[in-house]
Amino acid sequence: MIIGSQSVVKVGIAQMDIVKAPSTIRTSGLGSCVGVVVYDQSKGIAGLIHIMLPDSKVAKSGTMNIAKFADTGIPALIEALKKAGASSYKLKAKIAGGAQMFQFTSSNDTMRIGPRNVEAVIEQLRKYMIPVLAQDTGGNSGRTIEFNPETGLLNIRTVNQGVKDL
Amino acid sequence: MTNITSFHLDVLKEIGNIGAAHAATALSGLLNTKIDMRVPAVEMVSFEEMVERGGGVEQVVAGTYLQIDGDAEGGMFFILPIEQANRFIRRLIQDERFDLQKQNNLELGVSAMQELGNILSGSYLSALSDFTGLKIYPTPPALSVDMFGAIISFGLIELSQVSDHVIVIDTSIFEETMTEAEQVNGHFFLLPNPESFKAIFKALGVS
Numbered sequence: 001m002i003i004g005s006q007s008v009v010k011v012g013i014a015q016m017d018i019v020k021a022p023s024t025i026r027t028s029g030l031g032s033c034v035g036v037v038v039y040d041q042s043k044g045i046a047g048l049i050h051i052m053l054p055d056s057k058v059a060k061s062g063t064m065n066i067a068k069f070a071d072t073g074i075p076a077l078i079e080a081l082k083k084a085g086a087s088s089y090k091l092k093a094k095i096a097g098g099a100q101m102f103q104f105t106s107s108n109d110t111m112r113i114g115p116r117n118v119e120a121v122i123e124q125l126r127k128y129m130i131p132v133l134a135q136d137t138g139g140n141s142g143r144t145i146e147f148n149p150e151t152g153l154l155n156i157r158t159v160n161q162g163v164k165d166l
Numbered sequence: 167m168t169n170i171t172s173f174h175l176d177v178l179k180e181i182g183n184i185g186a187a188h189a190a191t192a193l194s195g196l197l198n199t200k201i202d203m204r205v206p207a208v209e210m211v212s213f214e215e216m217v218e219r220g221g222g223v224e225q226v227v228a229g230t231y232l233q234i235d236g237d238a239e240g241g242m243f244f245i246l247p248i249e250q251a252n253r254f255i256r257r258l259i260q261d262e263r264f265d266l267q268k269q270n271n272l273e274l275g276v277s278a279m280q281e282l283g284n285i286l287s288g289s290y291l292s293a294l295s296d297f298t299g300l301k302i303y304p305t306p307p308a309l310s311v312d313m314f315g316a317i318i319s320f321g322l323i324e325l326s327q328v329s330d331h332v333i334v335i336d337t338s339i340f341e342e343t344m345t346e347a348e349q350v351n352g353h354f355f356l357l358p359n360p361e362s363f364k365a366i367f368k369a370l371g372v373s
Contacts (some may be wrong), residue, residue, distance in 0.1 A: 012217075013214055013217055013322075015214070028315055029217055029224060029314065029319065030316060031312070031315070031317060032320055032323065033319055053323070101316055102310050102320060104306075113320075141312060142312040142316025143316070159226050160267070
């Protein structure tokens with residue numbers, strides 16, 4: 001049972017979670033959504049959030065899921081990491097996603113949602129002075145990502161371009 | 167969306183029925199084979215449940231997507247598992263070696279797939295329009311070959327601004343000649359915007 005405590009924590013769309021080494025954390029099928037990993041490697045703690053939209057101001061309903069938006073989700077993720085014992089000055093980030101899955105001739109705001117999500121994520125991370133050490137964003141491929149808080153490596157899998165570690 | 171009852175969901179089933187029946191007839195004519203359809207599923211699901219439909223988040227599919235404008239708005243997907251998409255395209259372009267994930271004859275095959283999505287979504291939506299009397303204008307469809315979750319989540323973006331749930335009208339079609347085990351389903355997913363339900367129900371005489 002040496003590897004008994006080792007597991008993969010799965011994060012769904014518009015959700016977030018925290019993991020401690022040796023476990024890893026994963027989210028699948030990122031299209032225009034952005035997967036943001038914020039971690040403190042010295043403590044072996046990482047958080048992952050699967051963001052759908054840049055800005056919570058568009059939310060029209062009363063109760064909202066804060067993990068859906070970059071501007072509310074990233075502060076919440078950082079708060080959760082600190083509660084779990086991460087040092088805020090040691091936090092680093094790696095991000096992936098924000099693709100354009102369909103090529104349309106018209107280009108309204110929804111079509112450009114991938115790049116807008118990436119911009120909003122980077123702006124939030126900058127606000128908290130968290131350096132982005134690696135980034136695999138844009139393009140037109142879906143991505144599945146898995147982060148290992150022990151090694152600090154982000155594994156990225158696509159259908160058409162194989163697998164890589166960042 | 168809170169006051170939608172099971173009766174309303176049944177009415178929406180009729181939309182899936184009529185739309186998919188027309189699309190199945192069109193596909194049957196195109197491929198000269200018998201196409202059958204299942205009873206539509208109409209459900210209110212979370213985004214997480216939506217991306218897990220039809221084989222799971224990471225299943226590789228060919229998906230055509232179009233947006234609907236007019237009296238009712240929303241998004242519409244026609245999703246085929248990659249093997250089934252290849253099978254259909256091979257028959258359409260009469261090239262047995264065709265594979266969407268390889269480079270041979272890609273341009274012709276992709277355009278055949280796009281046209282297939284265009285014809286099927288078009289017959290679905292024109293049946294819907296005739297049935298409800300609503301004027302709906304689809305955008306030209308776009309094609310993507312990728313993970314199901316990455317494709318379908320794009321159709322949730324617009325909805326996600328107002329809700330954490332989606333009402334999906336899910337109808338699957340399959341080739342009648344295949345055995346139960348071989349049957350690979352094609353799915354039509356109609357995802358109306360929340361504001362459009364009022365117009366749809368009104369058009370069908372349901373309050």
